[in-house]
Amino acid sequence: GKIPVSGAKNSALKLQAASLLCEEPLVLTSMPNLADTRFMADLLKSLGVEVEWPKGEALCRMHAANISSTIAPYDLVRKMRATFNVLGPLLARVGHATVSLPGGCAIGARPVDLHLKAFEAMGADIVIEEGYVKAAALRGLKGAHIVFPFVSVGATEHAMLAAVLAHGETILENAACEPEIGDLAICLNACGARISGYGTPTIRIEGVAKLTGTRHDVIADRIEAGTFCIAAAATGGNVLVEGARAEDLGALIDCLQQAGVTVETETKGLRIKRDPTKRLKPVDVQTQPHPGFPTDLQAQFMALMCIADGTSTIRENIFENRFMHAPELSRLGANITV
Template sequence: MDRLEIIGDVRLEGTVQVAGAKNAALPLLAAGLLSGQSLTLSNVPDVADVHTMAALLRGLGAEVREGPPGVLAISSGSLTNTEATYDIVRKMRASFLVLGPLVARLGEAHISLPGGCAIGTRPVDFHLAAIERLGARVDISGGVIHVDASRGLIGTRIVLPLPSVGATHTAMMAATGAAGETQIVNCARDPEVVDLAHCLNAMGAKIEGAGTHSILVQGGNSWRDARHEIIPDRIEAGTYLMAAAITGGRIEVTGGRLEHLAAVCQVLDEVGVTIFPSDRGLVASRDGPLRSVDLATEAFPGFPTDLQAQYMALMCVADGTAIIREGVFENRFMHVPELLRFGADIRHRGATAIVRGAKRLEGARVMATDLRASACLVLAGLAAKGRTTISRVYHLDRGYEDMERKLKRCGAQIERVSEP
């Protein structure tokens, strides 16, 4: 099991290239099951979750071929299986995204209830309700969800209780196999939803409205071979913007898009970080002190929950007191006990944390509990005086491509150590 060793209190300066978005790549890989034609994806991030999804597709009978770095080609002309087993699904909740394509393509699916990061209840009810609205029958027994759409899917109006990104992906992909028109209301507006719609249209689907609260999907597609480039990872970009901020440095984040990070950049500006666009992305720099600013996570275009932990690390060294409210996942404060090991002053109850900053962090031995908490601990280690050791960094590898190498290029003293 690997660990990271960091000598902190070093100003970072340099350029970081953002990889393709993990949260876009996973539904795009699942979409490769829809058509039976070839789908070639570029700018695919080299992260553990992508490898897990590729293994799942292969287990279903699809061919997933690796090309040059960052390129995967999916061919699913002869799917042989409609069951996503527990051994795969327990590793990653996003495995559930194969539900929509399997039902649309083959009329059935058998998927184990999902696992993944323990950051709070993330029910699959919305996914299943959308599938049922399209005419499928759903049964859950023995920890496995069985879906039968052998009578065919019929276009309808689907109203999501919340703008769930995953449920929007599932509804959109399933609706491509339904007869007639489907309207998805109160859908997520995230860039990853828009990216999936662009890819599906390139494959031959007919989808309008992605990026708004209402998406229209026309059934009766003429599928074709397609190529699609995955958008840059906005969460990775936001993490490196905060790395510049917490170390008082200057980092150009190549591939960062202001339109994907407007809420994040606005908050960082209030905190005292200068952010401006460059020809290649975004630049973040800080010369003066950090100011504490209250924050509440929200659905896009609000501040993303996937950057809440990293922001909390930033507030640990800011002047004043910040109140952070988690509005998406109720249990996304598992990084708090680990930040306390650095000497941070944080109190939390329920979905609210109070962070008293301006304290100097001291290096510590800490343990990653989930993907974004891992990044939070790296940021804290970069700012802390002395040595920090982060164990269980396999969480980090699920969503960040070669983070230690990118940070080292900006001057960080960080090493990965492999343990027997």
Template sequence: MVRRSGADRRRGEEVPVPMGDVLTVQGGRPVDGRVAVRGAKNFVSKAMVAALLGETPSVLRNVPEIRDVSVVTGLLGLHGVDVSRPADGVVVMDPTDVESAHVADIDAHAGASRIPILFCGPLVHRLGEAFIPDLGGCRIGDRPINYHLDVLRQFGAVVDKREGGIRISAPDGLRGTRIELPYPSVGATEQVLLTAVRAEGFTELHGAATEPEILDLVAVLQKMGAIIGVDTDRTIRVEGVERLRGYDHRALTDRIETASWACAALATRGQVFVEGATQPEMMTFLNVFRKVGGEFEVTDEGIRFWSPGGPLRAIALETDVHPGFMTDWQQPLVVALTQADGLSIVHETVYENRFGFTEALGGMGARIQVYRECLGSTPCRFGGAHFRHSAAISGPTPLHGADIVVPDLRGGFSYLVAALAATGVSRVRGIELIDRGYERFAEKLEALGADADWSTGARADRSQPVPA
């Protein structure tokens, strides 16, 4: 069971977790139970930003209680948007009185979040200008914002770099344009959509990202009155309109969290029913899950994942943009592959530095080698650039407990999967990063029968030493 002490963490309350806090996990037992997964982190925050574009209130449903939602809620409030929660999982946003916010307030509230860059187009449409502070985010690659700034310039925006951030204005208004992305960036595609829908004239975007979260954002904007077409060749065409209204929309389920719990079932040889999970956006993952040796059952309520027994199978895998294998699925799957028979090869083609988390897994007993070479079927854009973006995982290897510091959101949850699968005690620090994208994850660990203690420096089992 999950035990909590220290600051009160009542259900539904956003409470920061200091780096001094430790999640202590007694691993080595199968997870078994049911968890509920709500709206996708990679969609919900963007849909909330879209509410700025409307002239009437918007209603977003199936909203999880995660840190990114709190950040966007605060940023909207700083800009005069009235945000309320009339029911669990429901957020109502009234943008009637949108106004400029103080730079210091934006910076203090956004923290390490990269979400403020997506406020640019909507704020320029509403106020004529926007100021974006220096941006942070998970350290999994450079993730430059130059795509965003280049997009805004092509719409006619003036980008003025100043101390502490960037001011964006459009003295002559934003105008439709033709844009070709050098890579199907999700963030840049979102920037185009949020800017083009009220820009004067037509916008044509080539090389767009077409992830399910992008298409759900398109659906939201269409409900608001936008005219958007999506072609099969990654081309998105937008006819700008003068006004947009609010929307009423239910967010699609988070496919990353769904896969994370599925990998926990695989790595620990247990079973998890993920309430709310849906099949269409999970098909690529489900194929790989079955190839490795897992099994699943799709129902109207969700998807049940389990390990049917017998050895797990090594695989060769490449991450890719949708409809390929999602980069955010890679990290928890790598943990499961440490328990597979043989040599698995994973080629990361989306983020150049996403294998940094494997060093800590090595300290837990995993045998993982990372390489600069492209170990996939075709060379990727990182080939020859000295990025360690391929991994060879030899298994099966018993994992043992260790002290771990969370490096980023997805790597952090992968460490939890490893701690659950490992024999002995693991102490995981930096779990506030996991709060960004995984709702009530400590409660869900408890629902799955995990033996964990979330406290300040406490140990779940002092009789067993924690490996250094």
């Protein structure tokens, strides 16, 4: 059969935050209709963004002609980490913002200090008081040379969102290379930003005075696509995963092929085939930043390896506390040692 892939949540949330930078409407298509993206839309409304997104629709129109508030309160930000990403756009567009620090996360510590250090490098004054980040750059942000001490998708995206309206050039080194960062850069460039080097560890952003709007199709969700690919491999099916892109899933495709799964690129997506009469082969996997094996597909691949003929070793290098699924698989009869 065939199954379509939704737009990527991790990209859509940052694209929604980008609407705060645009003086004209930003229209997103292939929007994933999820609790998180709906929640981000509600936060944007509280900041003065006009949001038109009918229930069940995949087209969302956002217009931030006038930003009426620069405060993102704790009750909103604590429910979802990604809402913290309104800080950079508000700081860049208005010159000040007060945003609650995000709440805890079920998959380990994910501090935002890299985000704040990037803004300070661009000339922002930052104070943390009673769980709130108070940031100001009343004369505007300035371009900066920022070297991240380790690869961070969130910090890379957030620094990009702030730098597009900064005075002068910003260089981000040791930047993350995930496809969602490229999606954000392509959308911002369509609005008038000047970003180059995305998809590589060095991103250059030449600041502009203002951004207009655009219409942008949200990139397909590679984690959802990868999950469907693994499901088809597990069941021994023949499935076309519509919208899946081989260039976004290289590490997974390599592992599936090593396990004995056939992966074919077609015009509409990826076809996954496996002979159900033959056992899968074991594959060792280590999670790594893109283009390595994605941490968000580690649990699914572990489940697949439970039915392989032999022993696999899976090492998690991105997040601590990310083997919580292992005991549940063991309850189903899997032989797993952590």
